[in-house]
Amino acid sequence: VSDQKPLGCWSVKHGQIITCPVVCNFETHEYIAVHDDKVLRIWKNKDINLDKVFKATLSADVYRIHSLPNGGPVVLFKGGGVRTLDVLLEAPQQEIENIISDEVIKWSEASMEGQQPVLIFATEKDGNFFVYVQKLKMNRLQKYKLEQQELSKPLSFTAYIKNQIITLLCLYSNDSVYEVLIPLQQTSEEEEQILSKSLILKLSVSGSVLKGTSFVVLDKDHIAILGSLAAPGEESKECLTIWNTKFQTLQTSKELPLGTSGQLWCYEEKFFFTHGKVLTVMMYKCETSSLAAAVGKLKDSQTPDVSSFVNWNTLADEELVVSFQSQQSVALKSESKMTLRSKRNTVAKVQPDTLSVGQILLNLKDASTTVFEDELRQLMSKAQMPDFQASIGCVITALIKRCKTNPKYYPRNFLLHIVETRDLSYSLCPDLMSVALEKKDVHLLQICLQRFPDIPEETTYACLKVFLSISEAYLQRIDVNLESVICYIDVEFNNKEVKTEIVENGFNAELEHDIWDTKITKETHPTAGELCPVGPQKAALLNAVLQSAYSEAFLLPHLKNLPAQQAVLFLRYLYYLYVKCSEKINTALPGTRSPTISQIMDWMCLLLDAHFTVMVMLPEAKELLSNLHKFVRAQVRFYSELNKIEGSLQELQRRNHQKDSQTYSIEVLELI
């Protein structure tokens, strides 16, 4: 907040100490303060002197007052007693019971569950931590003991209530955040229950550890932590960080060089914290987390045929439910999803009542190849299965498993069929592509590249390498989808031998043409860009690589491993594509699924980045590079000339308009 000015200021008399944070009663717009542990003060904006406002002296020490948006303030006493303010004001001197004997309250929070206020507070005694849940309307107190943790203890707590379950997050001194689930509706009252906790986040990023001081929950996947980030051997820096708990990643952080008081509040998508001597308000935004976003691989939305792939959000939601229910009984229905989430479960877990995909697959484990495939085909034809997508993943996993165990077995057509007809993604069947790479099944790889939205860069690179290394002769025999190249690739170089000597009117046209041709090419086109350096099959495969999604940072290290000869060939092909693109006025290649100019340029830059030193040294690359350079320079000049022409044309148009705007003319108009 840049314009900070106090709107009101009140102070207690000398000698009195305000002992708990002042809160505002939202319903009456009154402020409530406690000084000297026992004295309650209530005043309004208009009141100036705190001494003259309403005063009530209570019989017990107040720990804290919580103000709820539509429930009125709630007072928590140091002895663990809880009263609403209204009740307390009726009889200020009423007796307050001591519940927690000699435990010390460490933290408390109040929130609304439906219509009733719920107060949660944590206490400590001799290194043991207890959690109390007080439901005010029902006046029911629950006590829980927090599971012991060796060598570390909770530093800070935060809690929220959702679906009748209190989620208590604890920041421990071992730089981890643990989650504790406390069901609100618990019937067993007598004994003290022990709460088990689960680790949800370790606060360390590449060696440096965040020593958190306070934290808030932003949404179900994000928490914000204020603390100091300490890397070994470096001075620690205070910073505000946002973490994604689902993917255990640090989403963002902001350094606070002026230091903070270690307190952080969050209200309506804004952080409030002190930074140096000022209160800083910061807006934040948490997008729905997806794995793709977490690893920076959110696919371009403009890619035309994005297939619907696994929805991580729903999966995660269900997983959450699972973990809740797992306390009472094992979730049944999401079994098949669980299988795909962790591979070791694929065949291990068996469903007793219904014959699930996992079951079938298990049964088929030892069946013969033909039976196996027939069964799988049958399985696939059951289109209306509840978790069809996941089942397909299981089927493929099973197939691949079999391929791995039996090196001779490779159901090429069956796999191709599945990939072509189903909306799959890499993450659903991660081994499929590696097997295909092993078997050099380029057609399957091409289809995968075209269809999978989430191929890791490593695999993309492996595909590229295979495509480049494979011989043209081998490719000629293979069926590859050529639709991306068919419209622009020139087959001229094949006919070159056919078109030998043609004598026209006694002249050797070819000869003359040749001279003319070389002249032209020398002047206008660099020679290397003339013909496609690779065959149409290879071109089609490379196009599939060009069009797949990637992020530069991840791809570049792999690309550096590409052998120099292959890199030159690839660059030559990219250069060819670039020249082809530039021939057309709209700088786009004809045909469906052909790469766009920006994809070509991006790859070209990437390749040059990865191999520049090698390229410079290689004699065969030299000419290519200089041609490329010349061509790009020519393009730049060409566009700058176009810009000039645009200006001239506009001027012409203006003049034309002027001519048109003759003030008077007699014209003939025919109306029919």
Add this chain to the structure above:
Amino acid sequence: MGEFEVHRVRFFGLVPAGVRCLACQPRGARLALARTDGAVEVYNFAANYFQEKIIPGNEARSVEALCWAAGDRLFGAGLGGEIAEYDLSRLCVAHSVDGGGGPIWSMAANSSGTQLAIGCEDGSVKLFQVVPGGIQFERNMDRRTGRILCLSWHPSDTHIAAGSIDALRVFNVSSGQTVQRIMVNYHVHKVKRECIVWSIAFLSSGTVVTSDSFGRVQFWDWERGTLQESHTVSTSAVLSLSVSEKEDSIIVGTSTGATYQFQLLPVKTGSLEKRWVRTKPFQYHTHDVRAVAHSSTALISGGLDAQLVIRPLMEKMQKKGYDAALRKFTFPHRRLVSCARKARLLLFQFSQHLELWRLGSTDETGKDGEVLPLCRMPEHLVQLKSKGPEHIYCSCVSPCGSWVAYSTASRFHLYRVQYKGDSVSVKKVPKVPKLLLPAYQLQFSADSGRLFIASARGSVHVLQLLEPGGCKHLHMFRPPSGCPDAVYLLAVSADGHWLAAVGGDWAIHIYNLKCFKHHCTVPTYNCAVTALAIHPITNNLVIAYSDQQLFEFSIPEKQYTAWSRMVQNSGLHKAWLERDSPITHITFNPKNPSHILLHDIYMFCVLDKSLPLPDNSALLMNQSTLKQLPETARQRQLHAFKICKKFQPLLFADLLDDNCLVMVERPIMDFKTQLPLPIQQKKFGT
């Protein structure tokens, strides 16, 4: 159907004045607009946004602010330092009061319309009480230096927010004291330039919205004096701002010609917390948008490029209809050109002078689209300058070309023009009869023997023109039932027998000129008449309404004709009804009695009554299609509307003789070049 020789005239150098301010009638259906030349116009939303009333400007009277008060009373204030109340039935200033604070920059009425606040050059804010028949000074607010550029009342009428240079202030109305003063450029460091608060709005929540010369739209909490939100909209000034009645939407206008809508939207779906979000940008104007208004269904903006743009909010529309169309008005919905058919002269009306031109001619003929060589160039014959500060209300040239008449707010002039060879002499007719002025419309009879003058209270005067340059008052018509409003359109039959007059109540009265009697009234239709004319042979009155309906009324039979009933039964083509500009002139071809010639700003149309009406599936503008078809195939495709859109924007079209048309165009670019340069904006990084 036929070929026309079209005199395409582009030498009418009209430059419409820029829009200075706008005021929506609270809970009403009218929009008041003031131009930089002081003219005030009223648009009627219910009548398809027809420009219903025009009060011509006055050099001595600029209008900086307009507001509606006490229901339907319209007040204007300007740099002359006076507050004027407009008489909307007589279309003139009813009375004016000196504000007493120097030039007035701003004026606002309270929500009940009982008080007016003005902001003056000397930094004072003054309150006036609206009383029957005028206004009365009530009190001064606490005065500081710095002109008050904008004012806004809190909806509860307890406070007024006023924008000045570098600061905004909030006054308590009952005590007159400044209760808050906020420096608007407090947050901008090292700024030497002054920050002008151009526009202000006080919301009922206590939020004050300002727009300033730094291009910001800011939201302030007036009680605390704190900035709540700041949106930088433009690199140049945000000149105008208007809030919807529900306070959930704001429109702002900038000096780059762009307008933006802000909406109060929940931060999340279902969330109670709402925030102002800039939602829609529009670029309809090329120049400063000095005025914006927010009606319940539309965003309205007016710029110095003279355009009034009405952009309907589609989410507020129940169905697609007249209201759902984007409208851009640049030219008045009224004729500024009159034509002497026989003498082939054109009379152009400017704000303070008239120009008389003689058309050129050609000997050649040609095919469609050809430009014929001229054998005589057009000639500028006479320029008549009106004296004094008043602008011209109306003008007319007689069919023979020897009489020219015009009227200002207080004077009526009649001239006798004589042509001897190449020289032209103009003689003022002395001793014109004393009439109730101003005249709102002038019309000569076909034989140039009489002049009809549309006057206030529904009356029409008839003057007899005498050779060699005199006149006498013959008669005054008045509707039998009376009418408070002025007559704004006249039509006279070619045989001199009938006269039709339309008043502000949209009733069409027909008078018999032979026996000077009221003949009949055309059945009332609840929309404004935009043009009317009497057929020279059948004496049928053709009427165009602002909802684009066409009616034909037989005067002798006092009823709608069979064709008119047929049109009403089958309905006009959808594309015809969805046009956004009104028909401004109707004329006929005596050689082809079934033809009606009409035009609006964007098209010229020959309506052939002998042909079938097009149904909605047919193409309305089918001329170019027809031209490509062979002769035989055309017959099936023909329909009654023959529309030509070649000439745009078309200010006037008339038939000179059977195959000779005159079209007066005013290309937008021609007058845009005469406007001050707009703020240059970079395009494509050049």
